[in-house]
Amino acid sequence: MSTQIQYYNHDDPATAMNLSQKASSLLSKSSLKRKSQVVSIVSAIEEPSEWAELEQVFLACLRTGDDESAHLCLERITTRFGAANHRIMGLRGLYQEAEAKTEEDLRRILQGYNQIVKEDPMNIPIHKRRTALIRSIGMPGDALECLVQFLASFPSDTEAWCELSDLYQQQGLNQQAIFCMEEALLLAPNAWNLHARLGELNYLASQSAQEGIATNEKYLTEAVHRFARSVELCQDYLRGYYGLKLATDKLSSLPQSKSTNGLASETLRRLNTTAVAKLKHIVKQSSSTASGPRKAELIAAQALLDQSGS
Amino acid sequence: MSALSRLLVSVGLLSLFHAAYSAQEVSIIATQLHVKPDLPVDIKAETLVAVFLACLGLVLGSDQLKPIAWNVWAGNIEKEGGAANPFRLFEDRPNYLDIRAKRREFAEWAKNGAIGAS
Incomplete structure (x- = not known):
């Protein structure tokens, strides 16, 4: 699916730190700067992987608390792809969540998500951000409901099945978790x-x-x-x-039991x-x-x- | 391509050209003397050896073969830490990232790690 964020090993804090330190060198790269249309015709063909890397650096900066660089990365990506792009909207949401200081801020962001989803129900990244935010502020029941509704509309989203499985498992509902993981395996055998x-x-x-x-x-x-x-x-x-x-x-x-299977x-x-x-x-x-x-x-x-x- | 394979390919190609040139000369002389052109056996042997050497050099200098069996390919990915696993995002779920928890975790790590590392 085109909206999936490409993977980088973020699990390891040291990797995240190294990645975030690449921010300034990457931002000064000329190929990632804004060009006029005339210049973009004659300049070298842009590399999609550079933008993917910039996205990863953005995530790493957010994680390490380097909000200034994260903001610059986000601005750069937004000028290139437009603020209405679904994936960019997801990234912006992520940035706002990271910046939020109080419960009130988070509630306002959540309301924003609700509004976006109401206006455009096909905005998958915002659907996912909304679920993640609900889960993160400690309402697993609501997050479950959210995910089940999402999967009723998008049953081929493997990532969502895995998230649901994880959420059920966290709630101690092993049978449901197993069912969801089986569904995910049907999609990725x-x-x-x-x-x-x-x-x-x-x-x-x-x-x-x-x-x-x-x-x-x-x-x-x-x-x-x-x-x-x-x-x-x-x-x-x-x-x-x-x-x-x-x-x-x-x-x-x-x-030993006598069962035959x-x-x-x-x-x-x-x-x-x-x-x-x-x-x-x-x-x-x-x-x-x-x-x-x-x-x-x-x-x-x-x-x-x-x-x-x- | 290693030096050995480069050498083999160039020697092979050169002697192939040499054999071709010799064959050409033989044919011209035979025509001038009005005899039946009969290719000497040493030119034939040189051609075969030259082709063999060039092929050997190319085979030796080719890249390592990539695994074609799924489990071998997957095993290599896991051996390198699993970062290239295309299914890894189903377990990490980057679209459902809880960034606030990750930030807290990193701050924690930086505080402890800074003491541990120095």
Whole structure:
């Protein structure tokens, strides 16, 4: 979808900081300055990736609190694409939210969003900003309602299904969260990280299920299936093998039931052995080169291996 | 392209031209002497060796092949930290970014990180 914001690794604060420091050099680039129509005919063809980068720098500046640079970036993007562009409206909303000092400010921004959505119900970025703002000011129930309504109109929006799944999971409604993640997987059947996520959701559901061993087993079996699919789609996928080991461990520790759709204990044992072997291999192979979040993952994997004494 | 492959390609092409030139000369002389033009075996051998050398140089100098299997490609992305994963935005959901929480988190990190880093 054209309105999606292109991804950059923002999770890591250090990355955000490095990115925000590029602001001044990027803003002084001549290719991103405003040109008259005559000049733009003879000058070099503009690179879409430069604008995408400017957008990322804008987000990083907002995050690191460099509001002045963020404002300059936003102005530059707005002059190029126009203030009525949906994506630009979303970015402007984001800027206002970041700038808001009081509850009153936030409420005013929310009213602005409501107004825009009422006038133009096809404005997807503002729909999403509105949901995010409602969720951020601590009204998860309203955010749920908002998202469900949005998905009734835009059922092919994978990102929204994932957000809904996350929101349900946060509210402790595991079954609903699993349903939403399954819907997202229908739209992106090759997404290995979503398969792993669905496996995790099933695993969580099995840990909190109160309905007895049969339901537990059902969830865990599903989790094993999903983790297995994720490692099938992505070789040496640490997250997938981690989940596979956890789920197979738990499933084989359950008392044997007579249900026919469960996995054979021999299959489980082999899956578990494979997962352990693969985890050891991955930890050994990449622990010397890893850094940042990846390093933390490897440490967790090592801890899991140590814990089970294998 | 490495130096070896460059060398192989240039030597191959040069000797290919040389073989072509020799063949041309043989044909001219044969016509002048009114005999049946018969290509000597050394020119034939030179042509074959030249083509082989040039091909070898091109193959050696080509880029590394890209993975064509989905799981290998995905595995490489994950090995590099997963930033290039096209499905990653479904988990990070940048359009639903809670910027105020992110700002707080960064301020927190900067406060602790500044102490930790120095």
